[in-house]
Amino acid sequence: MTGSRVLALGHYQPSRVLTNDELATMVDTSDEWIRSRVGIRTRRIAGPEETVASMAARAAAKALADSGLAAGEIDLVVVATCTAVDRSPNTAARVAAELGLGSPAVMDVNVVCAGFTHALATADHAIRAGAARHALVIGVEKFSSVADWTDRTTCVLVGDGAGAAVVTASDEPGIGPVLWGSVPEMGHAVRIEGEPSRFAQEGQTVYRWATTQLPPIARQVCERAGVAPEELAAVVLHQANLRIIEPVARRLGAVNAIVADDVTESGNTSAASIPLALSKLVASGRVASGAPILLFGFGGNLSYAGQVIRCP
Numbered sequence: 001m002t003g004s005r006v007l008a009l010g011h012y013q014p015s016r017v018l019t020n021d022e023l024a025t026m027v028d029t030s031d032e033w034i035r036s037r038v039g040i041r042t043r044r045i046a047g048p049e050e051t052v053a054s055m056a057a058r059a060a061a062k063a064l065a066d067s068g069l070a071a072g073e074i075d076l077v078v079v080a081t082c083t084a085v086d087r088s089p090n091t092a093a094r095v096a097a098e099l100g101l102g103s104p105a106v107m108d109v110n111v112v113c114a115g116f117t118h119a120l121a122t123a124d125h126a127i128r129a130g131a132a133r134h135a136l137v138i139g140v141e142k143f144s145s146v147a148d149w150t151d152r153t154t155c156v157l158v159g160d161g162a163g164a165a166v167v168t169a170s171d172e173p174g175i176g177p178v179l180w181g182s183v184p185e186m187g188h189a190v191r192i193e194g195e196p197s198r199f200a201q202e203g204q205t206v207y208r209w210a211t212t213q214l215p216p217i218a219r220q221v222c223e224r225a226g227v228a229p230e231e232l233a234a235v236v237l238h239q240a241n242l243r244i245i246e247p248v249a250r251r252l253g254a255v256n257a258i259v260a261d262d263v264t265e266s267g268n269t270s271a272a273s274i275p276l277a278l279s280k281l282v283a284s285g286r287v288a289s290g291a292p293i294l295l296f297g298f299g300g301n302l303s304y305a306g307q308v309i310r311c312p
Contacts, residue, residue, distance in 0.1 A: 004135075004168060013162075015044075039245075044160055073133075076131075078138070079095065080118065082141065120165065120167070139270075230254065230256055231292060232294050233293060239260070242263060242264065254294065
């Protein structure tokens with residue numbers, strides 16, 4: 001096989017919807033303030049019984065069911081998350097056990113908001129190298145568990161959920177070359193530190209970096225895939241907030257693309273945001289099978305990773 005492709009997608013979100021008006025009863029904020037600054041209207045919040053592993057398993061089960069593959073055919077599970085509480089068994093192993101996957105390789109990766117695109121590249125590389133044939137790639141977060149609910153600049157952003165992709169070997173590659181990197185000396189701009197861990201960020205630093213430095217990198221992702229930005233059918237950026245998504249997409253030059261804006265309904269779900277938005281977009285039928293879609297994650301560590309995929 002010469003490459004891999006995304007075969008099927010699935011997603012899961014908790015039923016609990018937290019509105020801006022409800023947040024205004026908790027901290028000094030308002031619906032108008034939140035919408036004007038980040039574009040978020042609602043976000044989903046997991047209940048006590050909903051764990052990172054349980055949400056990941058539910059999204060993965062949907063993707064696996066749509067793929068037509070048997071559980072025993074999955075030989076690699078890669079989970080991107082920064083909010084898993086348990087160290088061992090890791091989240092990937094818990095998903096494999098829940099779904100009865102047999103004996104796949106199981107690994108978690110923590111690259112925060114760029115986690116899913118790193119995990120997808122890892123699965124693609126493993127398949128290209130012959131180390132796997134069918135992989136489950138999952139992005140999942142219980143971001144509400146690390147929120148500082150007294151900080152109005154960050155608690156208005158966070159949401160919970162999961163998205164998953166089944167990736168399979170293919171003679172015609174449907175996942176383009178990854179472009180990834182970081183600015184580690186500026187990694188302090190996004191933090192989940194302490195005990196208990198709490199999410200904090202230097203919002204203006206992240207905004208300036210994302211809107212000025214990332215568009216040229218996203219164009220390089222397209223170049224590596226041999227796809228011009230104007231040929232993209234869709235752009236799925238990390239769903240940080242609309243004030244970042246809209247200018248990055250505009251400066252990229254993807255003039256004919258649908259730009260995913262699931263952040264307005266789901267909030268910032270970190271590693272879950274790209275697969276969650278992608279799964280919803282594909283399910284809507286707005287993107288034709290085989291059409292090119294840019295995935296581009298960025299955030300914690302001031303890291304980034306992107307690739308162009310073909311719509312399943």
